[in-house]
Amino acid sequence: VTHPDPVNLALHALGGLPADDHVQSCPQCRDELARLMRVVEVARQAGPEQLDQPTAHVWDGIAAAVGDSAVPAAAANGHGVLPPGALGQAVPAPDQAGPAHAGSTPSQAGSVPSQAGSVPSQAGSVPSQAGSVPSQAGSAPGQAGSAPGQAGSAPGQAGSVPGRAVSVPGRAVSARGRRRPRRRVVAGLAGLAAGLIIGVGGTAGVIQLTGSPAPRVIAEIRLNPLPQFPQWQGAAGIAVMRATAGQPVIAVTLQAPARPGFYEVWLLARNGVSMISLGDLNAGHTGTFSVPPGTDLRNYSRIDVSLQPFDGSTVHAKDSVVRGSLPPAA
Amino acid sequence: MPADGTGTLLTDPEVAAAFSKGQPDALALVYQRFGALVYTIALRSLDARADAEDVTQQVFVSAWRSRDSFDPGRGTLGGWLVAITRNKVADVLRERQRQSRVLLQAAGGATMTAPEIPSDQVVDRLVLADELAQLPESQRLVMALAFYSDLTHGQIAKVLRLPLGTVKSHIRRGLQRLRSRLEADGDTP
Numbered sequence: 441v442t443h444p445d446p447v448n449l450a451l452h453a454l455g456g457l458p459a460d461d462h463v464q465s466c467p468q469c470r471d472e473l474a475r476l477m478r479v480v481e482v483a484r485q486a487g488p489e490q491l492d493q494p495t496a497h498v499w500d501g502i503a504a505a506v507g508d509s510a511v512p513a514a515a516a517n518g519h520g521v522l523p524p525g526a527l528g529q530a531v532p533a534p535d536q537a538g539p540a541h542a543g544s545t546p547s548q549a550g551s552v553p554s555q556a557g558s559v560p561s562q563a564g565s566v567p568s569q570a571g572s573v574p575s576q577a578g579s580a581p582g583q584a585g586s587a588p589g590q591a592g593s594a595p596g597q598a599g600s601v602p603g604r605a606v607s608v609p610g611r612a613v614s615a616r617g618r619r620r621p622r623r624r625v626v627a628g629l630a631g632l633a634a635g636l637i638i639g640v641g642g643t644a645g646v647i648q649l650t651g652s653p654a655p656r657v658i659a660e661i662r663l664n665p666l667p668q669f670p671q672w673q674g675a676a677g678i679a680v681m682r683a684t685a686g687q688p689v690i691a692v693t694l695q696a697p698a699r700p701g702f703y704e705v706w707l708l709a710r711n712g713v714s715m716i717s718l719g720d721l722n723a724g725h726t727g728t729f730s731v732p733p734g735t736d737l738r739n740y741s742r743i744d745v746s747l748q749p750f751d752g753s754t755v756h757a758k759d760s761v762v763r764g765s766l767p768p769a770a
Numbered sequence: 771m772p773a774d775g776t777g778t779l780l781t782d783p784e785v786a787a788a789f790s791k792g793q794p795d796a797l798a799l800v801y802q803r804f805g806a807l808v809y810t811i812a813l814r815s816l817d818a819r820a821d822a823e824d825v826t827q828q829v830f831v832s833a834w835r836s837r838d839s840f841d842p843g844r845g846t847l848g849g850w851l852v853a854i855t856r857n858k859v860a861d862v863l864r865e866r867q868r869q870s871r872v873l874l875q876a877a878g879g880a881t882m883t884a885p886e887i888p889s890d891q892v893v894d895r896l897v898l899a900d901e902l903a904q905l906p907e908s909q910r911l912v913m914a915l916a917f918y919s920d921l922t923h924g925q926i927a928k929v930l931r932l933p934l935g936t937v938k939s940h941i942r943r944g945l946q947r948l949r950s951r952l953e954a955d956g957d958t959p
Contacts, residue, residue, distance in 0.1 A: 450942040451923060454916050479949045482894045482956075483917045489899035491806040492813055498823050499801055505831045506797060657920055678929045680919065691919070693911075695931050724911060 443469055453477045658683050661743060663694070663762035672696065677762040679743045687730045688737070690718065694725040694745055696761055701749045705729060706756060707740035708763075715756060716740055720748075741766045786847035789833075790840050797834045804848060805830070807900045808855050814892050815859045825858045832858075848900075848955040852893060894956040901951040905944060908932065912940040913948070 444462060449469065451457040453476035463469045663677030675696040682689050692705050703721040708714075718729035731737065743766070747759045780788070785803050788796040808829050813822035833840070833854055840850050902910060908930065915926045927937040 447938045447942045450945045451938070453945065454941070475949055475953070476945050479898070479945055479952055480917065482891075482898050482952065483902075483948070485891060485895055488914065488918055489895045491810045491896065491899055491903065493806050494809040494823060494826050498809065498826050499798075499805070501823075501827045502797070502801065502830045505827065506834050676929070676931060693915075693929055695929065724907070726911075726914075 449473055450476060453480050455480075657681070658688060659767050661764040661766060663692070663743060663745060663764040665762050666760055669760055672761045675761050677745060677764070679764060681766070687733055687735075689728060689730055690743065691728040692721065692726065692743070692745065694721055694762065696725060696745075698723075699747055701747050701757075703761065704746050704748045704756075706744045706746060707731070707735065707737075708742040708744050709739050710741060714740075715744070717754070717756075721745070737766055738768075741768075782846065782848060783842070786840075786842045789837060789847060790842050792837055797830060800833070800847065800851075801830055804851050804900075807848070807896060808851055810896050811852065811855050811893055812859055814896070815889070816862055821862055825855065825862060828858050829854050846954045848897070848951070852897065852955055856893070890956075894952060897956045898948055898952055901948050905947070908936075909940045909944050912937055913944040916941055916944075 442462075443466065444460060448457055448460075449463070449472055452459050452463070453473060459473070463473055657680060659679075659681045661679040661681070663679055665672040665675050675694065677692060677694040677696075679693075680691045682691070690705075694703055696703070703725060705718040705721065705727060707716040707718060716732060716735060718731070719727055721727040742763055744756075744763045745761045746756050747761055748757045780799065780803075782803070785796075785799050789800050805826065809822055809826040812825040812829075813819065816822050816825065829851060833851060840847065902913060905913060911930060912926055912932070915921050915929070916923065919926075921929065923937050923941060924934060926932075927934045930937070932940075
Protein backbone atom coordinates (compact mmCIF):
# COMPACT_ATOMS: atom_id res chain seq x y z
CA VAL A 441 0.00 0.00 0.00
CA THR A 442 1.35 3.44 -0.81
CA HIS A 443 0.15 5.98 1.69
CA PRO A 444 -0.21 9.54 0.51
CA ASP A 445 2.44 12.13 1.18
CA PRO A 446 2.13 13.13 4.86
CA VAL A 447 2.08 16.73 3.71
CA ASN A 448 -1.17 16.07 1.93
CA LEU A 449 -2.70 14.58 5.05
CA ALA A 450 -1.71 17.68 6.99
CA LEU A 451 -3.13 20.00 4.34
CA HIS A 452 -6.28 17.96 4.24
CA ALA A 453 -6.63 18.21 8.03
CA LEU A 454 -6.44 21.96 7.64
CA GLY A 455 -9.14 21.89 5.00
CA GLY A 456 -6.87 22.92 2.16
CA LEU A 457 -6.99 19.72 0.14
CA PRO A 458 -9.72 17.19 -0.49
CA ALA A 459 -9.05 13.71 0.89
CA ASP A 460 -8.37 11.07 -1.68
CA ASP A 461 -9.96 7.65 -1.88
CA HIS A 462 -7.05 5.92 -0.28
CA VAL A 463 -7.44 7.84 2.97
CA GLN A 464 -11.08 6.89 3.20
CA SER A 465 -10.31 3.21 2.86
CA CYS A 466 -7.04 2.95 4.82
CA PRO A 467 -7.53 2.60 8.60
CA GLN A 468 -4.01 3.82 9.32
CA CYS A 469 -4.40 7.00 7.28
CA ARG A 470 -7.88 7.57 8.61
CA ASP A 471 -6.63 7.40 12.17
CA GLU A 472 -3.72 9.70 11.41
CA LEU A 473 -6.04 12.16 9.72
CA ALA A 474 -8.50 12.10 12.61
CA ARG A 475 -5.72 12.92 15.07
CA LEU A 476 -4.46 15.79 12.97
CA MET A 477 -7.96 17.11 12.51
CA ARG A 478 -8.42 17.11 16.25
CA VAL A 479 -5.42 19.42 16.59
CA VAL A 480 -6.90 21.73 13.99
CA GLU A 481 -10.27 21.63 15.70
CA VAL A 482 -8.82 22.47 19.11
CA ALA A 483 -6.77 25.27 17.59
CA ARG A 484 -9.75 26.76 15.82
CA GLN A 485 -12.29 26.26 18.62
CA ALA A 486 -11.94 29.70 19.99
CA GLY A 487 -9.47 31.36 17.71
CA PRO A 488 -5.95 32.11 18.80
CA GLU A 489 -5.38 31.65 22.51
CA GLN A 490 -2.84 33.51 24.45
CA LEU A 491 -1.22 32.57 27.69
CA ASP A 492 -1.17 35.11 30.49
CA GLN A 493 2.07 35.70 32.33
CA PRO A 494 1.77 35.65 36.10
CA THR A 495 3.18 38.70 37.81
CA ALA A 496 6.57 38.58 39.47
CA HIS A 497 5.32 38.15 43.00
CA VAL A 498 3.89 34.76 42.09
CA TRP A 499 7.40 33.46 41.59
CA ASP A 500 8.62 35.28 44.67
CA GLY A 501 6.08 33.39 46.73
CA ILE A 502 7.19 30.08 45.28
CA ALA A 503 10.85 30.87 45.84
CA ALA A 504 10.13 31.85 49.41
CA ALA A 505 8.18 28.67 50.05
CA VAL A 506 10.75 26.24 48.71
CA GLY A 507 13.79 28.06 50.02
CA ASP A 508 17.23 28.24 48.50
CA SER A 509 17.30 24.64 47.41
CA ALA A 510 15.38 25.20 44.25
CA VAL A 511 16.17 28.77 43.41
CA PRO A 512 19.11 29.88 41.29
CA ALA A 513 21.43 32.49 42.67
CA ALA A 514 20.10 35.20 40.41
CA ALA A 515 16.58 34.73 41.61
CA ALA A 516 17.42 34.01 45.22
CA ASN A 517 19.65 36.98 45.88
CA GLY A 518 16.99 39.55 45.47
CA HIS A 519 16.49 39.70 41.74
CA GLY A 520 13.39 37.70 42.07
CA VAL A 521 11.78 38.73 38.85
CA LEU A 522 12.56 35.59 37.06
CA PRO A 523 10.28 35.54 34.08
CA PRO A 524 10.94 38.90 32.45
CA GLY A 525 14.62 39.04 33.33
CA ALA A 526 15.32 35.49 32.45
CA LEU A 527 13.47 35.68 29.22
CA GLY A 528 15.29 38.77 28.16
CA GLN A 529 18.51 36.85 28.42
CA ALA A 530 17.31 33.52 27.23
CA VAL A 531 15.57 34.61 24.10
CA PRO A 532 17.86 35.45 21.25
CA ALA A 533 16.54 38.71 19.93
CA PRO A 534 16.25 39.52 16.27
CA ASP A 535 18.76 41.87 14.65
CA GLN A 536 20.17 44.75 16.57
CA ALA A 537 18.77 43.61 19.81
CA GLY A 538 21.60 44.79 21.99
CA PRO A 539 19.45 47.40 23.70
CA ALA A 540 16.86 44.83 24.63
CA HIS A 541 19.48 42.93 26.53
CA ALA A 542 20.74 46.07 28.12
CA GLY A 543 17.23 46.80 29.27
CA SER A 544 16.77 43.47 30.91
CA THR A 545 19.66 43.63 33.31
CA PRO A 546 18.83 42.84 36.88
CA SER A 547 19.29 46.42 38.01
CA GLN A 548 15.70 47.37 37.55
CA ALA A 549 14.38 43.93 38.14
CA GLY A 550 15.92 43.98 41.57
CA SER A 551 13.63 46.73 42.66
CA VAL A 552 10.54 44.63 42.27
CA PRO A 553 10.59 41.94 44.94
CA SER A 554 10.83 44.33 47.84
CA GLN A 555 7.23 45.31 47.24
CA ALA A 556 6.17 42.18 45.52
CA GLY A 557 4.65 39.51 47.62
CA SER A 558 3.46 41.80 50.33
CA VAL A 559 0.94 43.46 48.07
CA PRO A 560 -1.76 41.13 46.85
CA SER A 561 -2.41 42.72 43.52
CA GLN A 562 0.34 45.06 42.54
CA ALA A 563 0.19 44.62 38.82
CA GLY A 564 0.45 48.33 38.43
CA SER A 565 3.76 48.47 40.16
CA VAL A 566 5.51 46.44 37.56
CA PRO A 567 4.94 48.78 34.65
CA SER A 568 5.66 51.84 36.75
CA GLN A 569 9.02 50.51 37.77
CA ALA A 570 9.76 49.39 34.31
CA GLY A 571 9.03 52.89 33.18
CA SER A 572 12.17 54.07 34.88
CA VAL A 573 14.35 51.81 32.83
CA PRO A 574 16.74 53.62 30.51
CA SER A 575 14.89 54.49 27.39
CA GLN A 576 16.96 52.40 25.05
CA ALA A 577 15.14 49.38 26.33
CA GLY A 578 12.22 50.62 24.38
CA SER A 579 13.95 50.11 21.10
CA ALA A 580 13.84 46.37 21.37
CA PRO A 581 12.30 44.91 18.27
CA GLY A 582 9.81 43.07 20.38
CA GLN A 583 8.10 46.17 21.58
CA ALA A 584 4.59 45.07 20.95
CA GLY A 585 3.98 42.93 23.95
CA SER A 586 2.04 43.76 26.99
CA ALA A 587 3.77 44.12 30.31
CA PRO A 588 3.73 41.07 32.48
CA GLY A 589 1.35 42.73 34.87
CA GLN A 590 -1.08 43.44 32.09
CA ALA A 591 -1.15 39.95 30.81
CA GLY A 592 -4.18 38.97 28.90
CA SER A 593 -4.88 42.25 27.29
CA ALA A 594 -2.82 41.56 24.27
CA PRO A 595 -4.15 40.33 20.98
CA GLY A 596 -7.34 42.24 20.66
CA GLN A 597 -5.77 45.30 22.11
CA ALA A 598 -4.65 46.89 18.92
CA GLY A 599 -8.01 46.36 17.39
CA SER A 600 -9.86 47.79 20.31
CA VAL A 601 -8.04 51.07 20.19
CA PRO A 602 -9.22 52.74 17.06
CA GLY A 603 -6.73 55.36 16.07
CA ARG A 604 -7.28 59.07 16.19
CA ALA A 605 -7.29 60.88 12.95
CA VAL A 606 -4.28 63.08 12.56
CA SER A 607 -2.89 64.95 9.63
CA VAL A 608 0.74 64.89 8.80
CA PRO A 609 2.02 68.40 9.33
CA GLY A 610 0.03 68.82 12.50
CA ARG A 611 1.24 68.01 15.96
CA ALA A 612 -1.73 65.90 16.81
CA VAL A 613 -1.51 64.39 20.23
CA SER A 614 -3.85 61.79 21.54
CA ALA A 615 -4.08 60.23 24.93
CA ARG A 616 -2.81 57.08 23.37
CA GLY A 617 0.12 58.88 21.86
CA ARG A 618 1.17 60.43 25.12
CA ARG A 619 1.28 57.08 26.77
CA ARG A 620 3.48 55.70 24.14
CA PRO A 621 6.97 56.13 25.55
CA ARG A 622 6.21 54.33 28.76
CA ARG A 623 4.37 51.58 27.01
CA ARG A 624 7.29 51.00 24.70
CA VAL A 625 9.70 50.77 27.55
CA VAL A 626 7.53 48.40 29.49
CA ALA A 627 7.01 46.32 26.46
CA GLY A 628 10.68 46.31 25.72
CA LEU A 629 11.17 44.25 28.82
CA ALA A 630 8.36 41.87 28.34
CA GLY A 631 7.84 42.14 24.65
CA LEU A 632 10.35 39.59 23.64
CA ALA A 633 8.31 37.04 25.42
CA ALA A 634 4.79 38.33 25.16
CA GLY A 635 5.15 39.93 21.78
CA LEU A 636 6.20 36.77 20.14
CA ILE A 637 3.26 34.93 21.52
CA ILE A 638 1.05 37.66 20.26
CA GLY A 639 2.56 36.99 16.90
CA VAL A 640 0.35 33.99 16.79
CA GLY A 641 -2.74 35.83 17.82
CA GLY A 642 -2.06 38.96 15.89
CA THR A 643 -2.73 37.65 12.46
CA ALA A 644 -5.91 36.11 13.54
CA GLY A 645 -7.09 38.35 16.31
CA VAL A 646 -9.96 39.13 14.05
CA ILE A 647 -11.59 35.95 15.14
CA GLN A 648 -11.58 36.99 18.75
CA LEU A 649 -12.74 40.45 17.90
CA THR A 650 -15.77 39.32 16.09
CA GLY A 651 -16.56 36.14 17.94
CA SER A 652 -17.38 34.32 14.76
CA PRO A 653 -14.97 31.87 13.22
CA ALA A 654 -14.89 33.12 9.67
CA PRO A 655 -15.95 36.71 9.09
CA ARG A 656 -16.43 37.48 5.45
CA VAL A 657 -13.30 38.63 3.65
CA ILE A 658 -13.99 41.88 1.84
CA ALA A 659 -10.57 42.39 0.38
CA GLU A 660 -7.10 40.93 0.32
CA ILE A 661 -4.61 43.64 -0.42
CA ARG A 662 -0.98 43.17 -1.30
CA LEU A 663 1.21 45.80 0.32
CA ASN A 664 4.30 46.66 -1.69
CA PRO A 665 7.34 48.83 -1.09
CA LEU A 666 7.36 52.25 -2.73
CA PRO A 667 9.94 53.27 -5.32
CA GLN A 668 10.88 56.36 -3.32
CA PHE A 669 11.95 54.23 -0.35
CA PRO A 670 14.65 51.99 -1.82
CA GLN A 671 15.68 50.80 1.64
CA TRP A 672 12.46 48.79 1.86
CA GLN A 673 12.65 47.01 -1.47
CA GLY A 674 12.77 43.61 0.23
CA ALA A 675 9.65 44.23 2.28
CA ALA A 676 6.17 42.91 1.57
CA GLY A 677 2.88 42.73 3.33
CA ILE A 678 -0.68 41.68 3.10
CA ALA A 679 -3.81 43.23 4.54
CA VAL A 680 -6.98 41.23 4.85
CA MET A 681 -10.13 43.25 5.40
CA ARG A 682 -13.15 41.52 6.81
CA ALA A 683 -16.75 42.44 7.41
CA THR A 684 -17.93 42.11 10.97
CA ALA A 685 -21.13 42.98 12.75
CA GLY A 686 -19.55 46.30 13.62
CA GLN A 687 -16.70 48.06 11.92
CA PRO A 688 -14.61 46.39 9.24
CA VAL A 689 -11.48 44.81 10.61
CA ILE A 690 -8.10 44.88 8.90
CA ALA A 691 -5.47 42.24 9.66
CA VAL A 692 -1.99 43.22 8.52
CA THR A 693 1.02 40.96 8.18
CA LEU A 694 4.34 42.54 7.32
CA GLN A 695 7.46 40.82 6.12
CA ALA A 696 10.28 43.20 6.96
CA PRO A 697 13.45 43.12 9.00
CA ALA A 698 13.34 43.99 12.68
CA ARG A 699 14.59 47.56 12.98
CA PRO A 700 14.90 49.96 15.87
CA GLY A 701 11.50 51.52 16.23
CA PHE A 702 8.12 50.00 15.55
CA TYR A 703 5.84 49.48 12.62
CA GLU A 704 2.60 51.46 12.55
CA VAL A 705 -0.39 51.00 10.26
CA TRP A 706 -2.23 53.95 8.71
CA LEU A 707 -5.13 54.69 6.42
CA LEU A 708 -4.15 57.40 3.96
CA ALA A 709 -6.63 59.78 2.41
CA ARG A 710 -6.70 60.53 -1.27
CA ASN A 711 -5.19 63.96 -0.72
CA GLY A 712 -2.03 62.26 0.55
CA VAL A 713 -2.02 64.42 3.65
CA SER A 714 -4.75 63.28 6.01
CA MET A 715 -4.31 59.98 7.67
CA ILE A 716 -5.69 57.81 10.42
CA SER A 717 -3.47 55.71 12.64
CA LEU A 718 -4.89 52.23 13.08
CA GLY A 719 -2.25 51.02 15.52
CA ASP A 720 1.08 49.28 15.82
CA LEU A 721 2.24 45.91 14.62
CA ASN A 722 3.46 43.49 17.24
CA ALA A 723 6.84 41.81 17.39
CA GLY A 724 5.66 39.20 14.92
CA HIS A 725 4.91 42.11 12.57
CA THR A 726 1.22 41.39 12.58
CA GLY A 727 -1.75 43.28 13.90
CA THR A 728 -5.50 43.37 13.64
CA PHE A 729 -7.28 46.68 13.71
CA SER A 730 -10.83 47.94 13.72
CA VAL A 731 -11.52 50.70 11.26
CA PRO A 732 -12.66 53.66 13.38
CA PRO A 733 -16.40 54.28 13.11
CA GLY A 734 -17.32 56.91 10.58
CA THR A 735 -14.22 56.41 8.46
CA ASP A 736 -14.95 56.97 4.79
CA LEU A 737 -12.97 54.21 3.17
CA ARG A 738 -13.61 55.66 -0.27
CA ASN A 739 -11.46 58.57 0.82
CA TYR A 740 -9.12 56.75 3.23
CA SER A 741 -8.48 54.17 0.61
CA ARG A 742 -4.83 53.28 1.07
CA ILE A 743 -3.13 51.23 3.75
CA ASP A 744 0.36 52.31 4.69
CA VAL A 745 2.84 50.78 7.11
CA SER A 746 5.51 53.11 8.48
CA LEU A 747 8.59 52.61 10.61
CA GLN A 748 8.31 54.92 13.59
CA PRO A 749 11.13 55.93 15.90
CA PHE A 750 10.64 55.84 19.67
CA ASP A 751 10.39 59.57 19.97
CA GLY A 752 6.93 59.87 21.44
CA SER A 753 5.65 61.61 18.34
CA THR A 754 2.29 60.45 17.07
CA VAL A 755 2.72 61.62 13.50
CA HIS A 756 3.75 59.51 10.56
CA ALA A 757 7.54 59.41 10.44
CA LYS A 758 7.44 59.60 6.63
CA ASP A 759 9.30 56.33 6.41
CA SER A 760 6.83 54.20 4.50
CA VAL A 761 7.68 50.53 4.36
CA VAL A 762 4.85 49.20 2.22
CA ARG A 763 1.56 50.49 0.89
CA GLY A 764 -1.50 49.15 -0.89
CA SER A 765 -4.90 50.36 -2.06
CA LEU A 766 -8.31 49.13 -1.07
CA PRO A 767 -10.38 47.96 -4.01
CA PRO A 768 -12.96 50.61 -5.00
CA ALA A 769 -15.87 48.53 -3.72
CA ALA A 770 -14.50 48.13 -0.19
CA MET B 771 16.21 24.56 19.06
CA PRO B 772 15.61 27.82 20.82
CA ALA B 773 12.21 28.31 22.27
CA ASP B 774 11.36 31.82 21.28
CA GLY B 775 7.99 32.01 22.92
CA THR B 776 7.85 31.45 26.60
CA GLY B 777 10.49 29.66 28.49
CA THR B 778 14.02 28.58 28.23
CA LEU B 779 16.58 27.49 25.74
CA LEU B 780 16.22 23.94 26.97
CA THR B 781 13.91 21.43 25.41
CA ASP B 782 11.02 20.16 27.48
CA PRO B 783 12.71 16.78 28.11
CA GLU B 784 15.85 18.61 29.29
CA VAL B 785 13.81 20.71 31.69
CA ALA B 786 12.09 17.56 32.92
CA ALA B 787 15.40 15.78 33.43
CA ALA B 788 16.83 18.69 35.41
CA PHE B 789 13.69 18.74 37.51
CA SER B 790 13.59 15.07 38.32
CA LYS B 791 17.24 15.16 39.33
CA GLY B 792 16.39 18.00 41.68
CA GLN B 793 19.06 20.29 40.26
CA PRO B 794 19.39 23.55 42.16
CA ASP B 795 17.83 25.86 39.60
CA ALA B 796 15.45 23.31 38.20
CA LEU B 797 12.28 24.72 39.70
CA ALA B 798 13.07 28.12 38.28
CA LEU B 799 13.52 26.54 34.87
CA VAL B 800 10.28 24.66 35.19
CA TYR B 801 8.47 27.80 36.25
CA GLN B 802 9.94 29.74 33.37
CA ARG B 803 8.79 27.10 30.98
CA PHE B 804 5.37 26.23 32.40
CA GLY B 805 4.42 29.11 34.70
CA ALA B 806 2.28 30.87 32.13
CA LEU B 807 0.48 27.67 31.18
CA VAL B 808 -0.34 26.74 34.77
CA TYR B 809 -1.39 30.27 35.63
CA THR B 810 -3.57 30.66 32.56
CA ILE B 811 -5.36 27.35 33.10
CA ALA B 812 -6.09 28.42 36.67
CA LEU B 813 -7.14 31.90 35.61
CA ARG B 814 -9.54 30.71 32.93
CA SER B 815 -10.99 28.05 35.22
CA LEU B 816 -11.38 30.20 38.33
CA ASP B 817 -11.95 33.58 36.76
CA ALA B 818 -10.25 35.27 39.68
CA ARG B 819 -6.76 36.52 39.53
CA ALA B 820 -5.86 36.12 43.19
CA ASP B 821 -7.11 32.53 43.21
CA ALA B 822 -5.19 31.79 40.02
CA GLU B 823 -2.03 33.18 41.56
CA ASP B 824 -2.53 31.07 44.68
CA VAL B 825 -3.09 27.96 42.63
CA THR B 826 0.00 28.67 40.55
CA GLN B 827 2.12 28.96 43.65
CA GLN B 828 0.65 25.81 45.14
CA VAL B 829 1.25 23.87 41.94
CA PHE B 830 4.95 24.69 41.75
CA VAL B 831 5.61 24.35 45.45
CA SER B 832 3.84 21.03 45.55
CA ALA B 833 5.51 19.87 42.33
CA TRP B 834 8.89 20.62 43.85
CA ARG B 835 8.14 18.87 47.10
CA SER B 836 6.83 15.78 45.38
CA ARG B 837 9.34 15.77 42.54
CA ASP B 838 10.36 12.23 43.48
CA SER B 839 6.98 11.04 42.32
CA PHE B 840 7.53 12.46 38.85
CA ASP B 841 8.73 9.76 36.49
CA PRO B 842 9.91 11.09 33.12
CA GLY B 843 9.52 7.60 31.72
CA ARG B 844 5.80 7.58 32.39
CA GLY B 845 4.74 10.91 31.01
CA THR B 846 5.73 14.47 30.29
CA LEU B 847 6.44 17.09 32.90
CA GLY B 848 3.90 19.36 31.24
CA GLY B 849 1.20 16.73 31.54
CA TRP B 850 2.12 16.10 35.17
CA LEU B 851 1.92 19.80 36.01
CA VAL B 852 -1.38 20.14 34.16
CA ALA B 853 -2.76 17.28 36.26
CA ILE B 854 -1.62 18.95 39.49
CA THR B 855 -3.15 22.19 38.29
CA ARG B 856 -6.47 20.52 37.67
CA ASN B 857 -6.45 19.09 41.17
CA LYS B 858 -5.67 22.41 42.79
CA VAL B 859 -8.29 24.17 40.73
CA ALA B 860 -10.83 21.52 41.71
CA ASP B 861 -9.91 22.13 45.38
CA VAL B 862 -10.65 25.82 45.04
CA LEU B 863 -13.93 25.12 43.29
CA ARG B 864 -14.94 22.64 46.01
CA GLU B 865 -14.13 25.17 48.66
CA ARG B 866 -16.16 27.80 46.87
CA GLN B 867 -19.02 25.35 46.66
CA ARG B 868 -18.77 24.59 50.35
CA GLN B 869 -18.89 28.26 51.17
CA SER B 870 -21.86 28.92 48.98
CA ARG B 871 -23.64 25.92 50.50
CA VAL B 872 -23.14 27.42 53.92
CA LEU B 873 -24.50 30.69 52.65
CA LEU B 874 -27.44 29.04 50.96
CA GLN B 875 -28.31 27.05 54.07
CA ALA B 876 -28.18 30.18 56.08
CA ALA B 877 -30.47 31.75 53.52
CA GLY B 878 -33.03 28.99 53.81
CA GLY B 879 -31.72 26.21 51.63
CA ALA B 880 -31.46 25.69 47.93
CA THR B 881 -30.17 23.10 45.55
CA MET B 882 -26.51 22.92 44.67
CA THR B 883 -24.91 22.31 41.35
CA ALA B 884 -21.91 20.03 41.02
CA PRO B 885 -18.55 21.78 41.13
CA GLU B 886 -17.02 22.43 37.77
CA ILE B 887 -13.55 21.22 37.09
CA PRO B 888 -11.36 22.94 34.56
CA SER B 889 -12.93 22.11 31.27
CA ASP B 890 -10.95 19.75 29.11
CA GLN B 891 -11.41 22.09 26.23
CA VAL B 892 -9.84 24.96 28.08
CA VAL B 893 -6.85 22.86 29.06
CA ASP B 894 -6.43 21.52 25.54
CA ARG B 895 -6.60 24.93 23.97
CA LEU B 896 -4.05 26.36 26.35
CA VAL B 897 -1.67 23.44 25.98
CA LEU B 898 -1.86 23.96 22.25
CA ALA B 899 -1.29 27.69 22.58
CA ASP B 900 1.71 26.95 24.76
CA GLU B 901 3.21 24.60 22.18
CA LEU B 902 2.54 27.05 19.36
CA ALA B 903 4.48 29.63 21.31
CA GLN B 904 7.44 27.25 21.43
CA LEU B 905 7.69 26.98 17.66
CA PRO B 906 10.43 28.91 15.87
CA GLU B 907 9.11 32.17 14.53
CA SER B 908 8.63 31.40 10.87
CA GLN B 909 7.01 28.07 11.61
CA ARG B 910 4.75 29.72 14.16
CA LEU B 911 3.63 32.31 11.63
CA VAL B 912 2.96 29.61 9.06
CA MET B 913 0.87 27.64 11.53
CA ALA B 914 -1.03 30.73 12.66
CA LEU B 915 -1.88 31.63 9.10
CA ALA B 916 -2.80 28.02 8.32
CA PHE B 917 -5.14 27.84 11.31
CA TYR B 918 -6.66 31.26 11.39
CA SER B 919 -6.48 32.94 8.03
CA ASP B 920 -8.25 32.01 4.86
CA LEU B 921 -4.96 31.86 3.02
CA THR B 922 -4.01 28.70 1.15
CA HIS B 923 -0.54 27.28 1.67
CA GLY B 924 0.42 28.83 -1.66
CA GLN B 925 -0.71 32.25 -0.46
CA ILE B 926 1.04 31.76 2.86
CA ALA B 927 4.27 31.09 0.98
CA LYS B 928 3.83 34.33 -0.96
CA VAL B 929 2.97 36.45 2.05
CA LEU B 930 5.87 35.17 4.11
CA ARG B 931 8.17 34.95 1.10
CA LEU B 932 9.04 31.38 1.86
CA PRO B 933 9.48 28.60 -0.67
CA LEU B 934 6.32 26.54 -1.04
CA GLY B 935 8.20 23.41 0.06
CA THR B 936 9.26 25.12 3.28
CA VAL B 937 5.69 26.14 4.04
CA LYS B 938 4.45 22.62 3.43
CA SER B 939 7.09 21.06 5.64
CA HIS B 940 6.46 23.66 8.37
CA ILE B 941 2.80 22.73 8.23
CA ARG B 942 3.41 19.01 8.34
CA ARG B 943 5.99 19.09 11.12
CA GLY B 944 4.19 21.79 13.03
CA LEU B 945 0.95 19.87 13.04
CA GLN B 946 2.74 16.69 14.10
CA ARG B 947 4.49 18.48 16.90
CA LEU B 948 1.30 20.10 18.15
CA ARG B 949 -0.42 16.76 18.00
CA SER B 950 2.27 15.03 20.08
CA ARG B 951 2.11 17.73 22.71
CA LEU B 952 -1.66 17.74 22.83
CA GLU B 953 -1.83 13.98 23.13
CA ALA B 954 0.82 13.97 25.85
CA ASP B 955 -0.24 16.95 27.95
CA GLY B 956 -3.83 17.64 27.02
CA ASP B 957 -6.81 16.21 28.75
CA THR B 958 -9.13 14.73 26.23
CA PRO B 959 -7.76 11.48 24.84
